[in-house]
Amino acid sequence: xxxxxxxxxxxxxxxxxxxxxxxxxxxxxxxxxxxxxxxxxxxxxxxxxxxxxxxxxxxxxxxxxxxxxxxxxxxxxxxxxxxxxxxxxxxxxxxxxxxxxxxxxxxxxxxxxxxxxxxxxxxxxxxxxxxxxxxxxxxxxxxxxxxxxxxxxxxxxxxxxxxxxxxxxxxxxxxxxxxxxxxxxxxxxxxxxxxxxxxxxxxxxxxxxxxxxxxxxxxxxxxxxxxxxxxxxxxxxxxxxxxxxxxxxxxxxxxxxxxxxxxxxxxxxxxxxxxxxxxxxxxxxxxxxxxxxxxxxxxxxxxxxxxxxxxxxxxxxxxxxxxxxxxxxxxxxxxxxxxxxxxxxxxxxxxxxxxxxxxxxxxxxxxxxxxxxxxxxxxxxxxxxxxxxxxxxxxxxxxxxxxxxxxxxxxxxxxxxxxxxxxxxxxxxxxxxxxxxxxxxxxxxxxxxxxxxxxxxxxxxxxxxxxxxxxxxxxxxxxxxxxxxxxxxxxxxxxxxxxxxxxxxxxxxxxxxxxxxxxxxxxxxxxxxxxxxxxxxxxxxxxxxxxxxxxxxxxxxxxxxxxxxxxxxxxxxxxxxxxxxxxx
Numbered sequence: 018x019x020x021x022x023x024x025x026x027x028x029x030x031x032x033x034x035x036x037x038x039x040x041x042x043x044x045x046x047x048x049x050x051x052x053x054x055x056x057x058x059x060x061x062x063x064x065x066x067x068x069x070x071x072x073x074x075x076x077x078x079x080x081x082x083x084x085x086x087x088x089x090x091x092x093x094x095x096x097x098x099x100x101x102x103x104x105x106x107x108x109x110x111x112x113x114x115x116x117x118x119x120x121x122x123x124x125x126x127x128x129x130x131x132x133x134x135x136x137x138x139x140x141x142x143x144x145x146x147x148x149x150x151x152x153x154x155x156x157x158x159x160x161x162x163x164x165x166x167x168x169x170x171x172x173x174x175x176x177x178x179x180x181x182x183x184x185x186x187x188x189x190x191x192x193x194x195x196x197x198x199x200x201x202x203x204x205x206x207x208x209x210x211x212x213x214x215x216x217x218x219x220x221x222x223x224x225x226x227x228x229x230x231x232x233x234x235x236x237x238x239x240x241x242x243x244x245x246x247x248x249x250x251x252x253x254x255x256x257x258x259x260x261x262x263x264x265x266x267x268x269x270x271x272x273x274x275x276x277x278x279x280x281x282x283x284x285x286x287x288x289x290x291x292x293x294x295x296x297x298x299x300x301x302x303x304x305x306x307x308x309x310x311x312x313x314x315x316x317x318x319x320x321x322x323x324x325x326x327x328x329x330x331x332x333x334x335x336x337x338x339x340x341x342x343x344x345x346x347x348x349x350x351x352x353x354x355x356x357x358x359x360x361x362x363x364x365x366x367x368x369x370x371x372x373x374x375x376x377x378x379x380x381x382x383x384x385x386x387x388x389x390x391x392x393x394x395x396x397x398x399x400x401x402x403x404x405x406x407x408x409x410x411x412x413x414x415x416x417x418x419x420x421x422x423x424x425x426x427x428x429x430x431x432x433x434x435x436x437x438x439x440x441x442x443x444x445x446x447x448x449x450x451x452x453x454x455x456x457x458x459x460x461x462x463x464x465x466x467x468x469x470x471x472x473x474x475x476x477x478x479x480x481x482x483x484x485x486x487x488x489x490x491x492x493x494x495x496x497x498x499x500x501x502x503x504x505x506x507x508x509x510x511x512x513x514x515x516x517x518x519x520x521x522x523x524x525x526x527x528x529x530x531x532x533x534x535x536x537x538x539x540x541x542x543x544x545x546x547x548x549x550x551x552x553x554x555x556x557x558x559x560x561x562x563x564x565x566x567x568x569x570x571x572x573x574x575x576x577x578x579x580x581x582x583x584x585x586x587x588x589x590x591x592x593x594x595x596x597x598x599x600x601x
Contacts, residue, residue, distance in 0.1 A: 049090035049194050050160050052121065052179050053077045053167065056085070057198065059261065060176055062268035063190045064289040064329060066304045066314040070297045071328070072269075073188040074120065074180030079167045083125045083175045086163040090119050090181075095156040095164075098127070098135060099148045105178065106170025111158065117189075120180035125168025131156060183291075190271070190290045192358040200359040202260035204270050206239060207315075208232060209353075209367060210254040211247055214320070214339060214427060227254075239365070247369065250339050252320035254305055255365070256313060259357040267315060272356040275319050275338065277345055281352050285319050285338035288330035299328035301466065302429070310509045319353075322429040322467065345371045397422050400444045406496035409444050409521075421445075425459065425514065427467050439465035440511070442500055444521060456521040458494075460503050462514045478502070494519070 051057060061076035079085055089111055096112035099105065105122035109131070112118055126132055134156070138149055158164050169175040181191045192198065210229040228247075232239040253275065258267040275285040287303065301309075305316040320338035321327060327334065340351075353365040397418035400409035413421060422445070424431035440463040446456050461467075479498040503515070 048196070049119075049181075050088060051195065052087050052090050052119065053079070053085060053177050054088060056080070058264060059268060060266065062259070063188070063192065064292060065269045066300055066309045069300070071292050071300045073292060073294075073297065074122075074178055075191050077177040077179055079175045079177060081175055083166070083168045085167045085177075087121050087124070087165045087167055087177060089158040089160055089162050089164050091115070091160045093119070093158060094154050095131065095151055095158070096153070097148070097150050098131065100135060100139070101146050101171065104171050106172070107165075107168065108171075109165050111164065112153075116184040118180075118182040118184075118186065120178075120182065121165050122178035122180075123167070123169055123171050123173065123176060125166045125170065127165045128163065131164070187291055187293050190358060193290060196359075198359070200261045200357065201361065202262065202357075203361040204257050204259045204355045204357050204363045205267075206232060206353075206355060206363055206365050207256040207258075209365065210256070210316070211245070212252045212254055213248075214250045214252050214322075229256075252318060252339055253351070253367075254308075254316050254318055255353060255355070256308075256316040257355050257363070258315040259361075268357075269315070270355055271358045272354075273317055273319065274352075274354040276352040276354075277340075277349055279350055281350070282335075283333050284335040286331060286333045287317065287319075287327065290330060292329055296326075296328035301464070302328055306464070306466070307509050307512050310512060322427045340369070340371060347371060396448050398446045398448070400446075402442060402444070402496055402500075406500065412443070418445075422447075425461070425467050425516075429467060432465055432467070435461075436465040439463055442496070442503070444519075446521065456519050458517045458519045460515045463511045466512075467514065 056078050058078040059075050060078045061072055063072065063075055065072040091113045093111045093113040095109060096118060097110035099108050101107075105120075107124040107126070108120065108122040109124065109127060110118055110120055127135065134151065135147065135149065138147055139145055167175065167177045179191060181189050181194060183189055208229050208231050210227050212227045228245060230241050230243060230245070232241055234240075255273065257270055257273075259270050260266075261268060269289060271289050273285075273287045274283060276282060277284050302321070303318055304314065305318055308314075308316040321331075321334055322337070348368060348370045351367040351369060353367070355363045355365070397414070398411065399413045399418045399421055401412045402409055420431060421435060424435050425445075439461055441461055443459045443461070444456065445459055479495050479502055503511075
């Protein structure tokens, strides 16, 4: 299930327009009237990111003012009416004759007849906050009749929040019912990112960090000339938004397709024509949470973690959208089609070279395409530091520990089982039948969602013992200071988990790391995953997720290399890599 992308021979991204929009899954046999005659300008679109949920409708601009008439979009009656200090504020639900429901929110007031009804109920209930269901047919409205006035009740600046729901109370894309709204702008694709989805195996070039590829325009095409080697598993993220006539605002798109190969085969599709309130709060599965917190609310994850169902319509997801060396190998073209509600489309193409990963196994290496050391049977132990960070206490082992490893390896179906550990520091040990051992210091995200930030380094302030530039090998970590430094990280950083390979000394419960992981002027950050030692005849081979590196005891040190006893490292095709203390 893991995918590997290496040496991309022709990394090319192109955008074009003019393709036909696929049919939406919405019955729109009759067009509706527009709900706000004074304005057709949108300030926010359907299914856009909100903190903790999708935007379930559209926001229509009222120019910073209140008191504009909102009209019935079709014949119907008031099914529900509510008042509150927060949320939707004053809101009206109009049950249409065709079975759909139109929702008008953040209102200033209703019609005099409705206002009188609401005030009578508030007096009877002795409270302002109400949620009322008048008898069906008591308050009828014909298409075009005024039924309320726009306001800013609840939250936000003055505007009209408008929704169309089906008979099951599922929000539908309102713009699907208004094809007459003029829009001849194709969606904009700002960048495509490649995200390693495994803290040990995933890599982009020499780094475990996310690589974002910016696009430039050349002769009407958006292209990049970069060639980027990538090792999997890797997920693709696309930063795109829609534009509309006569405004510079950004809006959500309507559909994204990802295809692979020639002829292209569909491997991931997401439609934004409807959303269920049952999955309304799962927005961070599909829209990138870390980037949203950083102000970019239009980056879509074109992959699913194990056990995570898509919160929006996903008609096809082959291998969860994660590029896999089991299904794709060699140079492959990835094609992306991005549609808006009006049928405009942009296209992107990305050539990748998918290759199997070098054999390696550890906590995060269950799905490797290789054989060899990755086929060992592994057992796991999970420990948690005591309140004083002086020692680790065993927390789970056996089946429970194995289940936890599946969770941190990206199985979102186990979130509820381990959510109580969100934000906790844990030590995970992996033990093979061949007596190979790995130790990882993990800090889970505060959201509990198993997405790792692979680019891990720590500051010298959390260390005790010899400093990297002193020539010492093992550097011990002050766990209390490390925990404090983690808590001081930004909200964005705390939204993802961190995994750090360490050397655990059970005799005194201390944690050591290679100086290469330390962010210091004189040190080099180890950016190749967890190494382990395999004895050889004439040299010791240090096996990394990125390849095998030979340690030659007779080779002179380079000025930038970290020492392993009296030996240095030859990195061959994998760039300059360095390590101090390695192995179990």
